[in-house]
Amino acid sequence: MLENASSPLPWFKALADATRLRLVRILSRHELSVGEIVAVLGMGQSRVSRHLGILVGCGLLASRREGAWTFYSAAAGGEQAALLAALAPWLAAAGPEADLTAVAAVLRERRQETRRFFNAIAPDWATLRREVLGDLDPGDLVRAVMPETVALAADLGCGPGELLPVLAERAAAVIGVDSSPSMLALAERRTAGLPVGVRMGELEHLPMADGEADFLVVCLTLHHLPDPAAALAEARRVLADAGRLVVIDFAAHEDEAMRRRFGDRWLGFSREKLSEWLDRAGFDLADWSEHPVNRGLVAARAVAVPRQPVRQGEPHERHAA
Incomplete structure (x- = not known):
């Protein structure tokens, strides 16, 4: 079967991996930077970047470059977003609960870092x-x-x-x-x-x-x-x-x-x-x-x-x- 723009084969190939399923699961809930994703998954950056590249390449994830940072999130529109929405009940269980706990910790640290910054420079x-x-x-x-x-x-x-x-x-x-x-x-x-x-x-x-x-x-x-x-x-x-x-x-x-x-x-x-x-x-x-x-x-x-x-x-x- 030939792969083409309308074929779902690249999507299912990309999802046929435990790490990429974990990525889609957490990035369907939050937009995260590469460093934050590395912290959540507890993996090396090169390994995480390789999986992110595959998911972005087939359109299941979107990347956003802002200055020196790159942020990733699940596709927000098109056929890929429709596929992720249809798979949502299964994706919800596509990773350990520790992933969501780690994401919550990352978001909490974001807020605490901002609070510390503004407490320090308030005067x-x-x-x-x-x-x-x-x-x-x-x-x-x-x-x-x-x-x-x-x-x-x-x-x-x-x-x-x-x-x-x-x-x-x-x-x-x-x-x-x-x-x-x-x-x-x-x-x-x-x-x-x-x-x-x-x-x-x-x-x-x-x-x-x-x-x-x-x-x-x-x-x-x-x-x-x-x-x-x-x-x-x-x-x-x-x-x-x-x-x-x-x-x-x-x-x-x-x-x-x-x-x-x-x-x-x-x-x-x-x-x-x-x-x-x-x-x-x-x-x-x-x-x-x-x-x-x-x-x-x-x-x-x-x-x-x-x-x-x-x-x-x-x-x-x-x-x-």
Whole structure:
């Protein structure tokens, strides 16, 4: 039998190996870097890379190069994704439970590393941020799209609370969420006397109730997270149906030094990638603007609104971005 583009033979050949089944199983759940995969499987990098190459070559896995790092995940579309979805009940048992425990440990270490970094640099964070943003004031970007009156606004990943007083200008109540105790302590001092409360928590598991907020800001935070898509899904959960989400982050870039100096995990995001995640979370992208800053970087502001359910007999039209 000849192999061709429409033949499933290369897929089944690739899956006929215990290590590759383990890889597909864990990468169907999480996107991981090569180093993280090596840590999970407990194998040498050359051996892991060989198996990854086979799975990427037949399209069962996708690779994403970002600066000096390469990330791997299961195919998200096409016939290969359909095959993996059909095999999901069997793939769920295609490896030892220790693999999933190891993945959980890797993700936990990601979060702890980020928390340690921000606890350490909290006092200097405003200076470091100005080093990159220059004259750009994120507060101005938020004011330009914030309604005149808001019942409850929240800054997700609030850091030392620079945007909390801005939100308090128009919101009756404000919540700042961050995972760093040192950052939250600074935020509390900055907002003394204002209708602002802070809560400790991860953006992928927000300490907020469903539909609690009317206006959300995620400013220069997504690029630090292990799973930005999960954070956007959580933002949709806590945002009221008539609410608004503002995401300010770097457009995609190749400045690898940002990882070392600022603890960045992602080197920014393309409009297409952020739109994809927003769509998957249940948002429509209503506005997009770009603002040059220092180091040759560009800060992008995305404004998103919850997608409203389609009434019977009405076509589903998304906001033009």
